[in-house]
Amino acid sequence: MTSSETNPAPSTSTSSRRVRANGDGTVYQRKDGRWEAAGYVLAAGDTRKRIRVYGTTRKDAVAKLTEKIATSNRGIPTPTAQGSLAAFLTYWLESVAVHRLRENTHTRYTAVVRLYLLPGLGKKNLAKLTAKDVRTWLDQLRTTCQCCARGLDTTRDKPQCCAIGTCCSKRLSPLTLAYVHSVLKSALEHAVREEEIPRNVARNVRMGTPRPRRFEPLTAEEARDFLSATNGHQLSALFELALRTGLRKGELLGLRWEDLDLASGTASIRRTLQRTNTGGLTALPTKTQSSERRIALPTPCLRSLEQHRDQQRLEREVAGTGWRDSGYVFTRPNGAPIEGATLTRHFTALLRRARLRRIRFHDLRHSAATLLLEQGVELVVIKELLGHAHIGVTATVYAHVRLRLQRDAIDLLGNALRNPDETATRPDDGDEPPLCAAPVR
Missing domain, CATH: 1.10.443.10 (Intergrase catalytic core)
Structure with missing residues (x-):
């Protein structure tokens, strides 16, 4: 009996298995039914690191790994949960947000990250970031003079704050704080989608609803x-x-x-x-x-x-x-x-x-909407005219106008429900029109 008969050669047919090119990583199905893909990508410090991604189907897992490898091939380090929040925010701005946001919005996000997020939370480990860390930082940001924190006084011809020992108390407005918080939530939400972290801790921090910006429409x-x-x-x-x-x-x-x-x-x-x-x-x-x-x-x-x-x-x-x-x-x-x-x-x-x-x-835009509301135009018509995404936006922005109209409507209803005998006995001073002429909407 020959050796070939006792030890048959393994089959060379590739029809029963999928062959992936070198560098494409490995893909297999786990015992829990999910698909796992693993491969090497560029990491911080010009090193290479093996990462794992997961998906409900093989196609999902391969797509996630392919995206990370493509980003790595462009020279952008892929962040990991062991990296800093600063590394992840940089990656998110340069390879994710830049393709999903309008350019002016991306510019504002970049400014928020550079001015507030990196100095305040950049050194924190992404995986170890807690809701308490975010809340403590936001509370500190709320009470910190930005003139002193960012050294704005050094660029002025005549110092008026820190350089002369007198704080001007230039603090962020509630709207700006809410915007900073929303940028952090958006970044961490993407980290959750990429399974870098299990949950978005910024969502557990309550900021309160800031007052909407006041506007003065024309009468x-x-x-x-x-x-x-x-x-x-x-x-x-x-x-x-x-x-x-x-x-x-x-x-x-x-x-x-x-x-x-x-x-x-x-x-x-x-x-x-x-x-x-x-x-x-x-x-x-x-x-x-x-x-x-x-x-x-x-x-x-x-x-x-x-x-x-x-x-x-x-x-x-x-x-x-x-x-x-x-x-x-x-x-x-x-x-x-x-x-x-x-x-x-x-x-x-x-x-x-x-x-x-x-x-x-x-x-002028607010004036148009306010004057239309005061003329009794339906809110849905104004929403379509202004191009708001949801009618709730229209209702929220012009809530004060609707409240005034509600008072007018209640007064009209009160006139309609008034006792006729009381109306007849009340002296007529000539300042009010007869009730039958009162418009009812």
């Missing part, structure tokens, strides 16, 4: 004065459109003539014009999916837009070869798009010349 009389003041201004059509429809600044500047149907009296909101760090003045998608909408244009806006189109044609003839055909409705005299900061300067100068109280440009 009906002030709104009429504002519209009168815009007559003859080169951007009068824009100001009127802002007040009558509540469009955002970027949505107004991003309007193109192809978005307007003046014959049917509608406008399609498809983009917003904003300045970014990398692309300069750029047309971006609307703030949310609900912000991309079609709205009806008021009749006065149709007339002012037609006049504005005629004015733009004259500007094009004057500019000649220097005209920049950007296609936007509201442009500079040479056809170039308008910066948001430039529009704000025009708006502020208009208020000053008309001797109207100073408000933000965004308050």
Whole structure:
């Protein structure tokens, strides 16, 4: 009997097994039914570390491992639960958040991480971070003068805080604190999804609901004065459109003539014009999916837009070869798009010349919604006009207006339920209309 008969050679067929290329890692099914994938990736300190990821199916596990290996191949160290929070936040900003956030939002997140999260919690171990650590740090951040903590006094020509021994008590607002907290929650939520940590400890820290930013909408009389003041201004059509429809600044500047149907009296909101760090003045998608909408244009806006189109044609003839055909409705005299900061300067100068109280440009949006509510327009209609993602946003922002309307409605109901005998015996001073003329909604 030969040796080949006693020790048969193993089968060389690969049909019964999956062969993965060198460096792709290993994938197998665990006894608990989950799939586990393991492989080597770049870690902190220019070293390589074997990591394990899990999934409910083989495809899920392979996809997670492939993503981590691809990130490693780009030279970005993959954080592990044994690493610091600073290493994870850096990884999250550079390889995750940058693909999921708008550029301006990513810039704000990066500033929050650099100014607050890294100095306060960066040295903490990601796996050992607790809710108490987060709460203690937030409490300290709430009571710390940022002028002293960030050394702002050293860059001033005339020191007015730490350098002269007098604290200016420049503390973060509750809204800023809530924003910092939300950035940390978003980062740790991704760590939970990647199974770096078992739970998001930042979610267990209660910050309380900060008061919404106060705004001062125009009254009906002030709104009429504002519209009168815009007559003859080169951007009068824009100001009127802002007040009558509540469009955002970027949505107004991003309007193109192809978005307007003046014959049917509608406008399609498809983009917003904003300045970014990398692309300069750029047309971006609307703030949310609900912000991309079609709205009806008021009749006065149709007339002012037609006049504005005629004015733009004259500007094009004057500019000649220097005209920049950007296609936007509201442009500079040479056809170039308008910066948001430039529009704000025009708006502020208009208020000053008309001797109207100073408000933000965004308050025109609040004014439109407030005046519509006071005229009895349904909340859902205002939500669609403003492009809010949820009606709860509209209801929360304009809760004070709705409360005032509720009082008016209750007073009307009280008039309707008043005893007729009491009404008849009450002397008529001529200041109130008869009850039968009281409007009931």
